[in-house]
Amino acid sequence: MTQVMIVEDDPMVRELNGQYLRRVLGADLTLREFGDAQSALDAYQSQPADLILLDVYMPTLSGAEMLQELTARNWHPQVIMLTAASDLGHVREALDYGVLDYLVKPFSFARFQTAIQRFQTVQKMTSGDGSVSQTDLDQLFVAETPTETAPEPTLPKGLSAYTLGRIRQQLQEMAQPFSNQEVAKVVKLSRISTKKYLDYLLAQGEVSGAVKYLKVGRPVTVYRLTDNEGPTQAEGPTQAPK
Incomplete structure (x- = not known):
């Protein structure tokens, strides 16, 4: 079994x-x-983890300070940073520790999956004894050429990139x-606010509506992700939303 800790002070993000x-x-x-980081350190002492998913901004003890504590105690789990901290100071601290990956919020599931698969590769290749080939080592140390993606269009006034990511x-x-x-109930925002974000995603082609x-x-508009298209389960006739 893979032992994983999530250390994050925001319950929804966690x-x-x-x-x-x-x-x-x-x-x-x-x-x-x-x-919080202190509770995670206390728990790690009695039951170590293979991987820690770590935020930076937390009360009492920050993610960077937790990395320092891990080093001071000679504990060396793999660490993936999942944080809104994109400043070079925090990035350098993470690199000095030797974090496995660094994801800036909000990130996609695909990017998260890539980070976890990299962890799985490291675990598989470094377990046991023996030697590895250069091809194997390249999987660990040679970064793949990133796929170019279209930049995020300029958001309309009143929309937040962070909230959009959530x-x-x-x-x-x-x-x-x-x-x-x-959607409003789950993300704990007003229906007026979430409607603006859904309208934006509709215009970008990320969701469809009927x-x-x-x-x-009164009739209501129902949405679905465009990469998960299928027969709409709505009862009665439908038409494209105005």
Whole structure:
């Protein structure tokens, strides 16, 4: 079993990271979650972890200070930083420790999956004794050429890149199709706010929408991710939303 710690003070982010982790590792996972670094260090002493998913900005003891404590105590788990801290000071501290990867929030599931698969490769290749080939070592030390992606379009006034990332992450976990009200409930924002983000994603082609006519009351718009298209489960006739 792979022993993993998530050290993150935001409960919603901690839950999302846990969901992502379960999608990648499945049954091969023993997961412990902590809202602060000191609790994680105390738990590590009695039960070490193979991997720590670590935030930077936390109360009392920061992620950078936790890395210092791990080094001082001669504990060397693999660490992946999952943080909003993109300044060079924190990046240098992470590199000095030798973190396995560094993901800046908000990140996609695909990027998260790549980081965990890299961890799995490291674990597999460094377990046991013997020697490895240069080809094997290249998998660890030679970075792949990144695929060019289109830059994020300039967001309309009033939209936040961080909130947009949170909503994108949550939509990946939701049953299809979904309503604006369901999104608002999950991300804990007003329906007016989430509607603006859904309208933006609709314009970008990331979600599609259709009007669902109810037997009683006003019709509602239901959405689904465009990479998860399928027959809409709405009852009654539908039409493209206005």
